[in-house]
Amino acid sequence: MTIGKRIRTWRETNGWTIPDLADRIEGVSAQSVGRYERGERLPDSAFLEALVRLGCDPVVLLLGSQAAQSQVQTHSPGVAPDAVEVECLAFSASAGYGALAINETGKKATVRRDVLERLNLRPEFARLVKANGxxxxxxxxxDDPLIIDVSKTARSSPIDNKVYVFTIGDEAYLKRLRREPGRLVxxxxxxxxxxxxVVPAEEPFRIVGRVMWGEREL
Structure with missing residues (x-):
């Protein structure tokens, strides 16, 4: 099933017509929704994010009706032709009270190739991590599985209000970032x-990667 058909199925499940859905998304016309559903045009990230805010499960949207855990599987010998291996990261307890650190696990997982292609994300820059908190x-x-982009571009050029995994000192965070004059929020x-x-200016700050997709977001 194509992503357009999944959009249509989800819309119909909610009892909405194409104009009903378009009315719920600012800047999107019924004509555009129709084109997305018919496969005449691929939906952009802003439209997909709007669907998620309306309650659509992004993993079902991108991968189909199977649960995320069955689509992002623990590494095993023999990777299917339509899948690629990506490295895994993990949040763990830090020395600070209630704080987290993020580390490489040394493990790999398989992700469907077409998912990374839709995200325009090369496998070597993709990482899988489960949300914490x-x-x-x-x-x-x-515990939502998240696919993040750890490329130099994603780490060096944060986009306002997008979700990132980053560290401040030895503590790791999963938040949106917004640049304001003289500070980062x-x-x-x-x-x-x-x-x-506000991100403390006196603390070492490092972006691990941008969250590209998750079970209920990007």
């Missing part, structure tokens, strides 16, 4: 419990 609810849930989607914070 609830600061990005409702967009990203605890980290933003949680669960803002009621996790207010915006």
């Amino acid at each position: 609830d600061s990005m609810l409702p967009t990203i849930h605890h 980290m933003i949680s989607d669960n803002r009621e419990n996790f207010p915006e914070r």
Whole structure:
């Protein structure tokens, strides 16, 4: 099933017509939605993100109806032709209270090749990590599998309001980043419990990678 057909199936499951869906997404016409569903045009990332905000499961959208864990599988001998291996990262407890670190696991997982192609992400720059915590609810849930881009471009040129894995000192974070005059702000989607914070200028800051897709986000 193509991504256009998955969009249509999800829309119809919600009982919406094409104009109903278009009305819920700013800047998108019913004609554009129709083209996406018929496969005449590939949906851009802004449209896909809007679907996720409306409750669409992005893994189902990109991969089909099987659960994310069956699509992103632990490495085993003999990789299928339509899959590629990517390295895994993991959040772990840090020395600080409630803090996390992020480390390479030495393990690999298989991801469908067409998923990386849709994300325009080369396998050597792709990493798989599971989310930790609830600061990005409702967009990203605890233990959601995330595909991140660790290329130099992703790490050196952050895009405002996109989601990144980054470190401040020895602690790792999964947040949106926004540049403001003279400072960088980290933003949680669960803002009621996790207010915006300025990245401390005096602390070492490093972007690990940009989150390209997850079970409920990009």
